[in-house]
Amino acid sequence: DTEVTQTPKHLVMGMTNKKSLKCEQHMGHRAMYWYKQKAKKPPELMFVYSYEKLSINESVPSRFSPECPNSSLLNLHLHALQPEDSALYLCASSQDRAALAKNIQYFGAGTRLSVL
């Protein structure tokens, strides 16, 4: 099973709203990722968590706040977003073992976010 589950599938929010995106995996993976994907563009890395600690923040604005409550869950808290933040937000996970030469990331289906 290589399933990464993201909720909700679709989200519409105003610029003053606070919302959260959720991601869950039960593959025992210890690395989890948030990506942002605009239409007809490749995914762009936002955050990486390794063993529940934030290891990479790609200079993401503070209106995006990640959280990793445990090894299976990853959240992305949203506050005061702008219309240009509308995009597909993808979560991924991988084994994250330094001894491995591979880093296959398995992706969820994403949350389609629209900011009005």
Place this chain on the structure above:
Amino acid sequence: GESVGLHLPTLSVQEGDNSIINCAYSNSASDYFIWYKQESGKGPQFIIDIRSNMDKRQGQRVTVLLNKTVKHLSLQIAATQPGDSAVYFCAENMRNTGRRALTFGSGTRLQVQP
């Protein structure tokens, strides 16, 4: 800066033909590469990967070729089917930097004509 990119944004093939999707990378430190398939409304799906110590790897109906001399990666799909229609991304990883992150190329849309 250095990046992973693709030569062709759209590739149209007839059903049953073989497809070749190309990717150029410029970072010589890249040591691991992955091909992903992304269908409309879905997240990227892992297809096949290859390490930099290999030049060819085969899967079911797919083959990835790596030419480190010219920093070129290709994905070959045999007997292309309508279900292969999607956007294909190559992605690279530089494991020796300790950076557990993938950098994606710009993508190629594969259209399979019946």
